Amino acid sequence: MKQFLITVAGVFVGLTLFALALPMSLLAIAAAATRPAPLPARTVLVLDLRGGVSDQDPQNPLSLFGGKAASVMRIERTLRAAETDGRVKALFVRAPDAGIDPAAADELRLAFKRFRAAGKPILVHSQGFYPEGLITSTYELAAASGDVWMQPASSFQVTGAARQDIFFKRLFDHYGVSADYQQRYEYKNAVNPYLFSDYTPAHRASELSWLGSVYETALDDVAQDRGLGSAALKALIEAGPWSAEDAKARGLIDQVGQVKDAERAILAKAGEGAKLSPFGDYAVGNHPTGDGGPGAPVLAVISGEGEIVTGTAKHASPLDDGKAAMHSDDVARAFYAAIDDSDVKAIVFRVSSPGGSDTASEQIAAAVRAARAAGKPVVVSMGTYGASGGYWISSGASAIVAEPTTLTGSIGVFGGKFVIGPALARLGVDVRDLKVGGDYADAFSPTAAMSTTQRAAFSAWMDRIYAGFVARVAQGRRLPIPQVEAMARGRVWTGTQAKALGLIDELGGFYQAVDRAKALAGIKGAARLATFSTQASPFEALGRLFGAGAQGVQTLGTALSLAGDPSVQALLADARQARLREQGATVLAPRLLP
Secondary structure, eight states, rough: HHHHHHHHHHHHHHHHHHHHHHHHHHHHHHHTTSSSSOOSSEEEEEEEEOOBBBBSSOOOGGGGGGGGOOOHHHHHHHHHHTTTTEEEEEEEOOOOOOOOOOHHHHHHHHHHHHHHHHOOOOOEEEBBBOOOOOOHHHHHHHHHOOOEOOEEEEEEEEOOOOOOOOOHHHHHHHHHHHEEEEEETTTTTTTHHHHSOOOOOOHHHHHHHHHHHHHHHHHHHHHHTTTTOOOHHHHHHHTTTEEEEEHHHTSSSEOOHHHHHHHHHHHHHHOOOOEEEEEEHHTTTTSSSSSOOOOOOEEEEEEEEEEEEESSSGGGGGTOOOOOOEEHHHHHHHHHHHHHHHHHHEEEEEEEEEOOOOHHHHHHHHHHHHHHHHTEEEEEEEEEEEEEEHHHHTTTTTEEOOOOTOOOEOOOEEEEEEEEEHHHHTTOOOOOOOSSSGGGGTTTTTTTOHHHHHHHHHHHHHHHHHHHHHHHHHHTTTHHHHHHHHOTTOOOEOOOOOOOHOOOOOEHHHHHHHHHHHHHTOOOOOEEEEOOOOOOHHHHHHHHHTTOOHHHHHHHHHHHTTOOOOOHHHHHHHHHHTOOOOOOOOOOOOEEEE
């Protein structure tokens, strides 16, 4: 009995120490992450893009501590700070061997050119350009460096732009599954793989249109950055693929060499005694995002990435590194906080979304309209996507800035269900329906297709959503409804195409949107950018992880602070804000996706 009690006591003490030590350790990591890394007097930042690039930082703040996060927004902000940092002399980039999102390449290309204009060289090293994804965009970004290296015997397979769609219709027919969906209209192609076994004429035309626009943009940018004619460049790359050595001989790259050779070359450009430093170590510091200091006019920055859904991210697991989502409660709350802040003169809304729920989109769009009604201009900066629901929330802004290859528009809607009852019956699984109420009550049952009356009711609902979408675009963009209807019907456009149609106002990236917001707010000099976060704080994430509230985790943070760690003060302020956030709920709605 005595030994049993000793064992129980030991387990209790161990669990107690674990429950206290692990949060304390994580908080210590978080505090350390806020400290700018010490840099040598001559530093070459090393940016490795091979792990993939998102548009914005992950919504889970704990994932930033793993060092794997790479986002366009963080890279751009960091390079902007490094431009004026006398310790940073150059940039060394490890290029991915697959394609990156075209709009990400557009935005980072601008950041690279600005960095070079500050007198700081860039060297990009590639272990091969291979035809996975839109590889032309990766080459476009590499070319902006002015110094492209490839590993010996690697392959330059930049020969065009291609994509594939998988169609499931014949498989569904074989197993007795049917897709009971409706679209508004022929270009709203998200569910086409379930309805057809090949591209419809409208589907093919739409995809070839934006794909061709992306390809032409990449060719034009590379031709400009490498001093080649567009026609000559097009002929060169389409005659490939080439070996690295052949690519150098044809002027497509600058040098062939191993990674170590490239490192020595960029260190030599940086000057005697220069050292390599991981980009992430520099990026996690609290670098300014604007040029204005205390007392300067304030521009609020609000960001959202991923599918638009109702509710709040506050309920998500802090250990979940799943797909990004834009939660309507969180985004709307950030807008109303900016509206209530008398220091905020305008809002820059960074959007990268292919769409989502119509009701969630309308909640965010209403917050955008409220900001404008309060006299605060809203300028949207589009990332990879500003399509469907992503365009719904953007259309009412004071101005829209998008990259040349941002996929935008897709003004349309789809909805429906999969009928799997017959397929399950073949496997001996029988699904039976029960219902009370009206005829529409079981419209979304998976056992059978909608009845004639159910389909008519559902169709009327889809028509109302589509008409409302068109009306909002017409009002926000100050265009006649017939003109919007002609370029809507679910069609996707690139930023270049959208500008010609009047769907956006300007081509450019985040800082072009900042300049536009300053102009609309009447700000002549520098402005201070203030982030109105839609993300959970580290304290909230830790609180969810250990079943405690932000207040409880703040107590642990206070202990660290009393121990003499000044970096925790910023996190404590974040915790105080976390306590003010409210709960939300999630419901289902039709999809507004490309």
